[in-house]
Structure formats: C-alpha cells, structure tokens
Amino acid sequence: MEKKLYKSRDRKVCGVCGGIAEYFDIDPTIVRLLWVAFILSGGCGILAYIIAAIVMDDNPVDIVN
Template sequence: MSERLYRSNENRMLLGVCGGIAERLDLDPTMVRLAFVLFAIMGGTALLAYLVMALVIPRNPALTAGPSMRAIQQSPPPGGRSMDRD
C-alpha cells in the first residue's frame, strides 16, 4: 500500500480524521464517525484516540477546489475590471 493516511479536506466535520480514515479505507465517512461515537460511548478512549490522530496524521496537501471555491475563482473581480496589469 503506497497511499498515505491524511486528514481529509473534503469530508471533514471537525479536524478531518474520520473523513481521512474513510477516504483511505474507501468507506462512507458517516459510518466511520458513527463507529467513533459508539467507541466513545462504550469505552471513552475514542476521543483521546481522535485527538492523538489529529495531531499525528498530516493534513492532505492536495487542496481541491470544491464547487463554492470554483465559483469564487471563476467570478469576475468587483467592479468588473481585470486584475491583469497592462
């Protein structure tokens, strides 16, 4: 397995740990979050594990532009003038 585990930029609710695990294991992020909640209710160590993973797992360096960011990137600047200098 050559893929690394990263915190997710797209499937994040708090710090992207569950989303990153879900992306790495090709699972639904909601199921991973529910598993963390169940473990937290049962034993309480899931919260500590989440915080440790948030510190240890790096954030995904590949920032992809979501639909809202694409709309911002494609919209003209205020005043309708181009940002290019002639």
C-alpha cells in the same frame, strides 16, 4: 502509488474520520458512527481522536499555496 493516511477536507471537526474513510474507501458517516460508538463504550475514542488529529498530516493535494 502508495496510499497514505491524511486528514480529509470532508471535515466535521478535524478531518480524522473523513481521512480514515478515504483511506479505506468507505462512507465517512460509517467511520463517524463507529467513532461515536467507541467514545460511548468507554471514552477511549476521544483520546484516540485527539492523538490522530495531532499526528495525521493534512492532505497535500488539498493544500492551496
């Protein structure tokens, strides 16, 4: 089965960090801390997060009909 990158239900804001953590099979807290470091080191993390939140799809397994 091919892995795909989706937003996670484990969300604090939009589920981007949780989705990245699920994709790489790591703790979401680590991804969130790295994302904060990117934001504080130059601000490009905010733009990257917004783009990822728009581009990434919700996980189809999590969508309830």
